[in-house]
Amino acid sequence: MKKFKLLLIGILLTSSFTMFAQQTVKGVVKEKTSGEPLPGVSVVVKGTTKGIQTDFDGNFIINKVSAGNVLVFRYLGFADKEVTLENNFNLIVELTESAEQLEEIVLVGYGTTTVKDATGSVESITAKDFTKGNIVTPENLLSGRVSGVSVTTSGAPGSGSQITIRGGSSIGASNSPLIIIDGLPIENSDASISGSRGLLANINPNDIESFSVLKDASATAIYGSRASNGVIIITTKKGRKDFTLDFDMQYTFGEVLDRVNVFSANDYRSLITAKRPGDVSALGNANTDWQDEVLRSTTSSLYNLTAKGQIFGAIPTRLSIGFANQEGALLTSQFDRKTISLSMNPSLFKDHLKINLNYNRVFEDSRFGDSGQIGAALRYDPTQPVYDASSRFGGFYQHFSNGEIANGTTNPIASLLQRNNTGYAFRQYGNLNFDYKFHFIPDLRAVVNVGFDKITSENSDITSKLAPAQSNALFFGNDAFNTQERGNKLFDTYLNYSKSFNKLNVDLTGGYSYQRFENFGTNSGNRNNPENISTTFADPDVVNLGFFSRLKFKYNEKYLLTLNFRRDGTSRFSSDNQWGNFGGAALAYNISDEDFLKDSKVLSSLKLRASVGLTGQQNIPGVNDLYLDRYRFGNETSRYLFGNSSIKSTIPSVVNPDLKWEETTTIEFGVDYGLFDNKFSGSLSAFQKTSDDLLFDAALADGTNFGNSTIQNIGQLQIKGLEFTLNGDILKSEDYNWNFTFNATYLDRKITELANDQDVRTGGTEGGTGNTIQLLREGYTPNSFYVYKQLYNTAGKPIEGAYADLNGDGVINDDDRYLKENPNADVTLGFQSNFNYKNFDLAFNLRASLGNYVYNNVNSSKAQYELLLDNAVLGNLPTSVLETDFLRTSDVINSDIYIENASYLRMDNVTLGYTFNNPIKKFSYSSIRLWAGVQNVFTLTNYSGLDPEVFDGIDKLIYPRSRNFLMGANIKF
Incomplete structure (x- = not known):
């Protein structure tokens, strides 16, 4: 009994000492060279799942640890470090850069x-x-x-x-x-x-x-x-072992600050009095700024809630829920999105099998505002009101006489509010990836990846029967409903073998890829129209097959060689052109590892590289089976008699069995560098891309096919360029950090060959029927502007319809048009800077585009006096007509006066934030970052239109960008 009591006392004392020995360890992790705290360092008690990450100041706290426990510190780019806890539970840990993990x-x-x-x-x-x-x-x-x-x-x-x-x-x-x-x-x-x-x-x-x-x-x-x-x-983003919960919120308040300058109501009255005194009686008494009416101030919000941690004791998991609500600057325009994202990435069999599961669900709701009403707002009579209580058009003012709508622009507010064009889309996509490192051959990995992407969408477009229109829609209104379903299925598998033989490392990858795309849907037409006929469509599936391989050699950490090869097959083309071979080779030399540079105080790293390769292009929207003989039915009245039966006619479609993919050959030489212990780093690359067998919808000779044109392989395009990047740490200390990134790109694009040396007209414009303003021509940049050279009087004012006789034949006709500039920038620049001082952070980014030109189609189609009275109703004009005094659009629409230099410098964003560390004491680590910012801060340009950044270089009046004021919070615990 005495022995039992002694044993019991011993057990209790041992337990007491053990409990007493459990303590809290605190510390800070720093970079050894600079002494700068390192955020996001993983700190784990060895042999357990207990751990945490360092906060923004490099601090960490772990409860219930004991003397003898080993803490493992891991951080990308730095060597792992193990610290055994002895008597000191308040640590300062310094990590050193790892030569093996130095590069990202x-x-x-x-x-x-x-x-x-x-x-x-x-x-x-x-x-x-x-x-x-x-x-x-x-x-x-x-x-x-x-x-x-x-x-x-x-x-x-x-x-x-x-x-x-x-x-x-x-x-x-x-x-x-x-x-x-x-x-x-x-x-x-x-x-x-x-x-x-x-x-x-x-x-x-x-x-x-x-x-x-x-x-x-x-x-x-x-x-x-x-x-x-x-x-x-x-x-x-993927899951992790340690549990964290993040909540991000953002609110945005936006306003379109710029307008196209048009005549105010009073100025418009004076203009009509001077130019069309007989129409003064048609003027109203209102003072309406129609652009202000169709554009609005906006509010938007973003919310994201993310939980990361380990479930079932072994599966790192991330679950994210997001809500986006964005108002459009155009009245009635709206975008809402709800997302759910799940990522699970367990590792089994002592990390020999890694599994990554990614699954996403998206619910998208939109209301589409008709952006054409922005142009209508420019033209509508500013002396007329928005509303008219006596109007039979739902209470909206509208030009009409004798019970009929007068030809001309309809009330843009009525057009927006009386049309409900909505869309809904449900999308789910993701993949399941298995990465297995063989137990018996640890240098060999097998990877299997299966994925899918499916989107189901609906579009309802309803216009009130009261809406003004000049067609049957006045009687029927509009009620259309469309559906669409797209599918994308993937199966990839490959083997990877990586082995070092003394100074030589060999990495070999070989595999197979299968992908199928599906697309089909329905179109109800106008269901209010008794003559309506609904339709369905189903595009032929597109199937892509690929066999791929890559071989990499690395010798002595200095000499690098990469060889790629892929054999691709696609269902887009006929059996004669269904398969193609693509590949590339690249050499690199880490010259800074040589003895004569290894100890350089200036040059930290220097790599020379060269590459050549062949790739393809097969993405032709809507063209999946052009090589097949296809027939379509004519309309119901297109029939022929066969005996006593009436049979609907069939019409052959255009066919091109010789179609194949474009092929692009790229040659590149580059230098990657690091200076002053990699305080500054970047690269310089020079390249040339040559694309052959260009895919283009080109004309066909009469009688050779069942159409006037079709997609063909017609020519060659060459692009030469230079790229430069520079990343730098300007200031770096324990309290502050200032870094920047800068990039510059120069591009020279030129068509070097077209079929039959023929010019191809592109770039349709408003202001007439069938007008084009761009041209494809050998020796010139694609889509260069094709215009007349404007003549001016002695006072420097343009003479309407007067152009230079460039070919000297005494006649001004289409042969006197010339190519002037193009919409592509010669140089683009990007600059981003981040500054941190203790808990404050400031970031901004700038972009510049130099040498890009825009055709101002707003002025070329709307700034002529004849449009004051267009289609029997009064219409407004841009005030730029005062600079030209042009009368007729048809005489001036192709003048080079409308080609404007649209180079710009734009500050996209600036944000300022402050982070509160550990404000919620209940958690071992928490932070709250409050921030505010401005988006679309300023744009410096000489372009006279709303915005110099225009799709394809033709400004038909873009959907304007708002200046947004933002504020938000990022909460982590």
């Missing part, structure tokens, strides 16, 4: 590399470097951030963007890059989706972790027939 990991096709080992032209940016502001669609995170990448976005809420990398590669097919989300290539064609703002509009930017932009053919060739326009690889 970047994604390439079907794998990863590091900046140091990359042989191609690849740029990667992560969430901390994204463009800030009212970012609703993901591509705008990249705006101005990557050399060679151009992002042009409309002011419409949730609208898509025009994205090009190095100027694209085509003149008639798509110039959009291939976009890949977590290994799933998505469709990014120019084709619209019924009821949706676009495929990128329903991706939540908050879920994106990083972008990798692949630009040269060596980097993109592994994607073969779809990679000529470059590749953007998007990686979404």
